[in-house]
Structure formats: structure tokens, C-alpha cells
Amino acid sequence: MRAPHNAQVPALPSPDDTNDTDEALMLRYAGGELGAFDTLYSRHELAVWRFVFRSVKVQAVADDLLQDVWFAVARNAGSYEVKAKFRTWLFTLAHNRLVDHLRTAKHHASLDASDDDERSLVNTLAADSGFGPVRQLQSREQAAALIAAVEQLPFEQRQAFLLQAEGDLGVQEIAQATGVSFETAKSRLRYARASLRQQLQEFAP
Template identity: 25%
Template sequence: MFLAVFSPKGSGEVSPDATLMQQLLRRDVGAFEELYERHSRIVYSLVLRILRQGSTAEEVVQDVFLQLWRNSAQYDLSRPFVPWLLTLARNRALDQLRLKSERQRRREEQTEQFPQIASAAPEYEQALDEKRRAERVRLLIGSLPIAQKKAIELAYFEGLSHSEIAASLKEPLGTVKSWIRSGLLRLKESLRATS
């Protein structure tokens, strides 16, 4: 049912980020600087949360924005920019976290290219600006039981699998699966409710 409200943005509508990315294709340093000003804080916050070390986090953020600069042609301008950028940053940070592990080697091939990301944002994305949407996300996840919140954070910030989370929290695997899915569905409903 909720899929009914999930559709691409109105055709012909170009976001400021997409415009800046177009300018980036022409090697516009000014556009790059503006993209950095607009998104470096959330990217850095996310990477720092994953890596918990400032200097390493800055190295990853630098890699992310340089990849943005050097491989801007790979970005599909019709796709939502911020989720794509955050997914790219998360993958890079998790790769760093898993450095030298077998999983890292498995992931390397995936991260050579830009990550897969939603081809379009849900309609309710427009109902809230970024700041209010961030508040809503924190409020909703913060309202979850601690263990459920922890399971989601381990999945998202640590990159752990269901089995790994279950082992870490010493909870049944099915419970962990349920916590993660239900938490994300509640978040979705919460965001939809604002539209």
C-alpha cells in the first residue's frame, strides 16, 4: 500500500544538488565547494559515528568527496542525491572498519563503483526539510526499546548481519530480524505521517 506513494519526483524537476552535480561534470570547482558546504557535516558525522576516530573519519570523507569529484559522470542525475551520498559514505566507512577482514575483500568489488541507491525518493521526502526529517528520525529511533535501537545501530553503523547482531546482543535470531524490520517500518510510517 505504501508503494502507492513511492514514485519518482515530478518529471523535469531538478534539485539544487543535481544542478551542482551537472556543474561538477564541467569540472566546476565552485560547484564542488558548494556541495561540500551543503553535505560535509552529515557525511562526516555519519563516518565518524561508524569509525569513532576523527583522523580516519576525515580520510574517508576526503575519499568520498574526491570520488564525487573524479567520478561525477557515474552519478545518475535523476536519483536523489543525499541518500546516494550517504550510502556511498557509509559503505566507505564500513569498508574502513572491516579493513583486512574477509568481508572487506568481498565488498571491495562493490565499492569500486558508486553504490546502489534508491532510483527515486518517496513523495513524503518533500514533506519535511532535511533538518526536520533528521529530528523525526532521531525521535522515532530514540523512542524504540534500547535493544531494538541497538540492533538497528549495529546493523547500520557497524555493518553486522542478523546472526552477528544476535550473537552480540545474545538475542534470538528471529527477534533480531523482527526488531530491525519493524523499526524501519515504524520509521517509514512516521515519516509518511508528516506528509
Template identity: 35%
Template sequence: MLSYAQGNSSAFESLYKKHKGGLYRYFIRQIGDLQLAEDLYQETWGRVIKAASNYESSAKFTTWLYRIAHNLLIDHVRAVKPVDLFSETFTEEQDSECFLPSDELSPDRVMEVNVKASLLKHCISLLPTVQKEALLLNMEGGFTAGAIAEIVGVTLEATKSRIRYANQGLKSCVMNKWQEVQDER
């Protein structure tokens, strides 16, 4: 980022290529709306470009980038407070983008894996917003609890609690939903 701030446009391309997938998935997983995710994603990169000349390397670039993304999400949620976009479930179109079964799996096993993936996505969508964000940043983004605390602006202990409660809630939800599926068979 420091190189980009000094006018090296290829440095921005490197940053963009390295972080584009994870950042876009962050927005998709948080709000589940492809168009809104694209808008917020573009706005994040726009803010990175605008802030380049003032960038200080007091934190890792990734932490800074996701802090911008987090703040944009918060701003959006505040703007549409009556509508809880975070609880929307994934559409079938999004589900098919996320899972491509292996050719080695039997049809029954493919169905089971698809059902479990669907249950997991549903259970993630039921998590409280702060737990879901911490969990996704940790598991999908690969961020440590310390980095997540910096991104979302809470204490390390609060972040650890959010991740722990999210994991507990997911485990319980998936087990209960899987049992319901088994009972229906």
C-alpha cells in the first residue's frame, strides 16, 4: 500500500488481486445480496484509492481494508435499520456457486453433503450479526481474534466470546437440523 501511495499503480493491482476474493465473499456472506455486496465491495476499493495518500502502516493492510469494509456494512445497516439484511438466507443460485461435488462421491453422498452444506448456511444465517461476522472473518478470512477485534472495534475478549458462542450455536443448530432431516427419512 505504501508503494501504491507513492504512485506505483502495479502495487494496487497486486493488492487488489490478493484481496479481491476474500473481501467479496465477506460482503456476500454478511448480507447475501449480490448487487449490494458488489456495491459495497466497489465502495471499499474506492475508499482505499481515496485514502492512499494518507495511509499509515500502523496496522496490517488487510486489517485496515476489512475495517473499511466493516464500517461500510455498519453504515449500510444503520441506513436501513428496519430491514435486517443479515438474516437473509442464501438463494439456490448462490448455493450452487459455493459447492461443486467431487466426481468420486456417490449420488447419496453428494445429496448428504449438499444437505449438510445447506444446513450449515442456514444455521450461519441464524447467528446474531456480531457472532456471524466474527466467525466468518475467522474461518473464511483467516483472521486471528486480535485482528478481528481491530477490524470491528471491540476488545479481544469480546471477539473471543463471539467466536466461541458462534461455534457453539452452529454446532447445536446443525446437530438439531440434521436430526430433523434424519427423522424425516
């Protein structure tokens, strides 16, 4: 399994997989079709890696956790049922593995994001038309300020925010992934956004 940030050319799905839903592909993989796993991996590896990396802040650890998440997908394939979107199920696995890791971690290194990492998060957030001043972020200085602001969020708020920004999950899906109520997930997301807006006021138009 490769680390997504080092990938130069993404894996191309076979023509038969191009229009298949994630859920259909996962069921096919559970039935023994290994190529379906490759397609799922190529679709979601980068988003999962970014989600994990922005929480652990150490590239090597993020790489290891990414592998753990996809090994969990493989281990649980036999019991997989379409009860929610595959993406929700996948990020639930990622969140749970991340929580397990952080519970046992002794310390964490500071975030050292590359230009690509910064632009990735900025571009993701810029696509969210409801996030106001973040859409105006363009310079490296502004991107660095955004990364720093996300890092300073309390863990629960940061998880909710990144699950939406990186995982493209809705509030109900965030609640499911983190094991909390809809109102709790909504509240965490609201507080995260309010905090980021406050920290990024100087960049508002």
C-alpha cells in the first residue's frame, strides 16, 4: 500500500469500475474481486491521509495509520453491509484508529505542512461557499494562518471540521463517525467554524 503524498501518478481504475458506486465496489471486493479494492483505495486514499495527518502532524505516523485504516477495510470486508455511505464507514474507521493512537501517544510533534498540504486544505475549504472569508485566502501566509488555526482547535472540534472538510461528510455522518448525537456534532462544527472565523478575521474582505 503506498503513501498518497508520495504518489506521482494515481492508480487508474479499470473501465468497468469507473461509474460504480463505492458501496457496489465494496460489495464486489467482499465477494473476492481484488480490483474493486484498488479502485476504492485510489478514490479515497488522499482524503483519508490528509484527515489523519492533520491530527497527528507527523508524516511517518500518518502513513502507518493510513495503512492501518485500509487493513481494517480489508479485515471487515466480510461483514460489510450497506447501512450508510462507504465514505462514512471509511472515515469512521479512520476516526476510531486515530482516537486509539492518540490515547496511547506520549507526545506529538509540531505541524510542518508542505505547500501542497496548505493549498490542499485551502482549496477544500474554499469550495465551501458558506465559509466566508476563507474563500479569499490566496497567499502562503494566509494558508499558513489557516493551518495554524485548524491545529489550535480542540480535538473534538477539529475532528468534526476535518471530517467535513476532508471527508466531505454531513453533520449526521459526522455524528455517526464519531459516535455522538446529531446535535453534539452540529455544535462541535459550529464552534469550530466560529473559532476559525475569529482567528482569520484579518483576512476577511
